[in-house]
Amino acid sequence: MGLLDFLFGKSKSGGSPKKGLKKANVAKRFDLVGRTGQGSMSKVFRAYDRELGRTVCLKLLDKAKTKKFEERFIGLKKPHEGEICEALKHDNIVRTYEQGVTTDGEPYLVMELVDGLGLNYLVETRAPQLTGNRINFLSQLCNALQYMHDSKWLHRDLCTRNVMVDKEGVLKLIDFGLTVPYTPAFCVSGNRTGTPDILAPEIIKRKATDHRVDLFALGVTAYEVFTGQLPWERSPSSEETFRRRLNTAPREAKDLNPQVDERLSSILLKSISREPADRYPSANAFKDALARLEKQDY
Numbered sequence: 402m403g404l405l406d407f408l409f410g411k412s413k414s415g416g417s418p419k420k421g422l423k424k425a426n427v428a429k430r431f432d433l434v435g436r437t438g439q440g441s442m443s444k445v446f447r448a449y450d451r452e453l454g455r456t457v458c459l460k461l462l463d464k465a466k467t468k469k470f471e472e473r474f475i476g477l478k479k480p481h482e483g484e485i486c487e488a489l490k491h492d493n494i495v496r497t498y499e500q501g502v503t504t505d506g507e508p509y510l511v512m513e514l515v516d517g518l519g520l521n522y523l524v525e526t527r528a529p530q531l532t533g534n535r536i537n538f539l540s541q542l543c544n545a546l547q548y549m550h551d552s553k554w555l556h557r558d559l560c561t562r563n564v565m566v567d568k569e570g571v572l573k574l575i576d577f578g579l580t581v582p583y584t585p586a587f588c589v590s591g592n593r594t595g596t597p598d599i600l601a602p603e604i605i606k607r608k609a610t611d612h613r614v615d616l617f618a619l620g621v622t623a624y625e626v627f628t629g630q631l632p633w634e635r636s637p638s639s640e641e642t643f644r645r646r647l648n649t650a651p652r653e654a655k656d657l658n659p660q661v662d663e664r665l666s667s668i669l670l671k672s673i674s675r676e677p678a679d680r681y682p683s684a685n686a687f688k689d690a691l692a693r694l695e696k697q698d699y
Contacts, residue, residue: 423501620672
């Protein structure tokens with residue numbers, strides 16, 4: 402389902418939108434097996450869903466924090482995370498089975514449980530699973546991001562922490578808490594929300610944005626996948642991180658990892674160009690550049 406279908410309340414089959422939200426008693430419906438993660442606005446559990454008869458990923462959103470975030474979009478109807486997740490249907494995007502509200506008033510999402518590890522964990526531990534698969538994983542991530550942009554959504558928080566890789570090597574993009582419609586109203590200047598490490602210069606300067614903010618984040622993610630490090634050294638403060646982003650040239654990937662050749666290093670530098678027009682124009686273009694590399698077994 403694309404953005405226009407979502408906004409006008411029609412699916413590809415021409416059906417009507419669901420009216421009202423389903424309510425769930427978490428204690429009665431789910432057997433919480435254990436915590437699998439926690440974000441700034443949510444808690445995530447591995448859970449057995451007695452209604453669906455399967456083990457799922459249950460995400461509970463903090464209603465106060467979610468409401469406060471959505472109120473930043475003054476005068477705009479920002480779709481709820483659950484509505485966005487239900488609209489996304491792609492093999493490289495985590496599947497959402499259901500969204501609703503708990504009996505305690507918290508928004509919830511019932512999603513597929515990805516049996517695997519976070520891309521951030523694979524990078525940080527230099528996991529053997531990465532060897533020979535870096536271009537493959539990044540190509541799958543490009544597929545997910547291209548689908549989002551074609552469907553008129555901006556992820557706005559693409560980073561290694563928000564990517565999972567299952568045991569079969571299938572990559573899944575997750576966490577759409579900051580995702581917004583890709584429309585002019587949601588691309589105006591001023592919204593600096595996001596993970597500091599991956600924010601594009603135009604976001605830091607509070608300029609108008611477009612899909613190239615996600616492409617910048619994709620480039621930063623690729624840097625981490627190939628080198629285990631960020632293009633710019635981490636700083637203890639967000640403001641110092643932003644100053645470095647705007648005033649300091651990024652480190653070359655070939656200097657961070659001697660296995661990275663000149664051509665790949667140039668591709669990665671282009672992907673995080675300070676000026677949006679100098680970056681790859683689409684996720685497909687970045688994917689094609691990686692595919693043309695003579696060496697594919699990184």
